[in-house]
Amino acid sequence: MQVTGSASGFACLLERARAGGGRVGLVPTMGSLHAGHLSLAKRARCADDLVALTIFVNPLQFGPGEDLAQYPRDPEADLEAAEAAGADLVFAPDEAEMYPDPPLVSVGVGVLGQVLEGASRPGHLEGVATVVAKLFALAGRTRSYFGEKDYQQLLVVRRLVKDLSFPVEVVACPTVREPDGLALSSRNARLSPTERGAATALVRGLEAGREALRRGAGELAEVEAAMAAVVEAEPLARLDYAAVRRDGDLSLPERLEGRVRLLAAARVGPVRLIDNLGLRIGGEAPA
Numbered sequence: 001m002q003v004t005g006s007a008s009g010f011a012c013l014l015e016r017a018r019a020g021g022g023r024v025g026l027v028p029t030m031g032s033l034h035a036g037h038l039s040l041a042k043r044a045r046c047a048d049d050l051v052a053l054t055i056f057v058n059p060l061q062f063g064p065g066e067d068l069a070q071y072p073r074d075p076e077a078d079l080e081a082a083e084a085a086g087a088d089l090v091f092a093p094d095e096a097e098m099y100p101d102p103p104l105v106s107v108g109v110g111v112l113g114q115v116l117e118g119a120s121r122p123g124h125l126e127g128v129a130t131v132v133a134k135l136f137a138l139a140g141r142t143r144s145y146f147g148e149k150d151y152q153q154l155l156v157v158r159r160l161v162k163d164l165s166f167p168v169e170v171v172a173c174p175t176v177r178e179p180d181g182l183a184l185s186s187r188n189a190r191l192s193p194t195e196r197g198a199a200t201a202l203v204r205g206l207e208a209g210r211e212a213l214r215r216g217a218g219e220l221a222e223v224e225a226a227m228a229a230v231v232e233a234e235p236l237a238r239l240d241y242a243a244v245r246r247d248g249d250l251s252l253p254e255r256l257e258g259r260v261r262l263l264a265a266a267r268v269g270p271v272r273l274i275d276n277l278g279l280r281i282g283g284e285a286p287a
């Protein structure tokens with residue numbers, strides 16, 4: 001496995017792989033790799049000739065007062081894990097390499113950047129879109145792998161590709177969970193054992209929403225209240241939102257039918273966690 005911190009080196013290696021007839025798989029991450037990230041790399045390994053994983057904790061997507069300084073970092077373990085998952089190349093630039101000048105130009109994401117995560121973290125999704133656009137510009141033609149765990153981010157990336165015509169095929173990968181249902185996240189490492197137990201409130205809330213729909217709940221508010229009640233019953237969790245939205249664009253469903261997404265965010269101890277479930281009303285769809 002090759003490792004580079006150089007943006008031009010990264011671009012050249014991918015270009016060379018394509019010139020030799022290879023297909024390139026790209027897995028963008030912020031490191032502190034866990035089995036969720038590695039599932040993306042393994043999926044790429046099955047489909048692509050060269051698998052490139054990127055590691056960059058992108059300051060643009062952290063707001064003032066957020067956890068940029070505390071974000072878990074473990075570069076040595078990351079390289080071992082990336083290699084074990086089958087990556088051929090890791091691009092791990094420092095901030096000066098990615099942003100030699102304070103960025104002046106950024107990518108706006110409209111209403112998708114204003115609801116849910118966008119409402120709670122103003123500028124976050126624009127920061128994501130900007131760094132992903134930069135990675136796509138460096139990487140060229142790729143198949144790029146993103147987790148459904150960050151569902152709104154996945155939608156933003158899909159629109160980024162469509163609206164700005166990047167030569168990228170976006171592949172959505174299912175959320176990897178702990179045996180008790182908690183979605184894997186780099187931030188889970190910052191939870192104390194008690195907080196770790198409390199963190200399952202998020203997925204239990206989503207499951208309560210799914211149950212309410214299965215039982216035939218007809219009102220959006222009823223489903224959202226069922227989700228919120230479970231999270232709020234956990235003393236260590238502070239609910240941010242529990243929402244039912246239309247799958248694909250996160251708009252408010254006029255009627256509870258077809259494909260919907262249940263999404264929730266809560267603060268547990270020092271970290272803010274998000275999770276979601278996709279389902280089809282009148283027949284569950286894979287998440």
Ligand code: AMP
Nearest residue numbers: 029030031036146147149150175176184
């Ligand atoms: P991050 O390092 O948190 O920016 O995540 C990098 C990529 O891994 C994103 O596409 C995430 O959606 C994906 N990812 C993070 N956690 C999981 C998970 N538990 N299951 C599947 N994909 C994940």
